[in-house]
Amino acid sequence: MEIIKKYKFLSVVVLLLLCGGAVYIFYRYNPETSGFFLQCPFKLLTGYDCPGCGSQRALHALLHGEIKQSFAYNPLFIIAIPYVILGFIFNQDKVKAKYPGFRKVLFGQKAIYIILFIVIAFWLLRNL
Incomplete structure (x- = not known):
């Protein structure tokens, strides 16, 4: 049970980091003018x-x-x-x-x- 909680917490942290990174990219770079979107x-x-x-x-x-x-x-x-x-x-x-x-x-x-x-x-x- 402890392992499941550990991986659940880790998956939440990874998800938050990915979402935060995506938000930063969309805030920083304009999809209309940036070529990598x-x-x-x-x-x-x-x-x-x-x-x-x-x-x-x-x-x-x-x-x-x-x-x-x-x-x-x-x-x-x-x-x-x-x-x-x-x-x-x-x-x-x-x-x-x-x-x-x-x-x-x-x-x-x-x-x-x-x-x-x-x-x-x-x-x-x-x-x-």
Whole structure:
């Protein structure tokens, strides 16, 4: 049991370091002007934006406090951030046990279909 706790702690530390490094890179370097950020393969092949296009620029703008500009780059990304954070919170064992109904509403099968519909609708509407 002690070994499991040790590796769980280590994995959390590694994850935090990786996330911190990613945040630093996106804060420091602008994806619009820096050459080492990946371009969207879907957009390169088709010329159309995918649902994730603009997310790197949106994150960079958000980290600099430019919320309006960030939303202009990719509104779906900005709206999804609180939902993803809630997902991490509701994935904790204590929270899972305490709020199973709320978790099911936010992350159950119906929620998956609703999110899929929203992503596809966003994808289509942004390319009209």
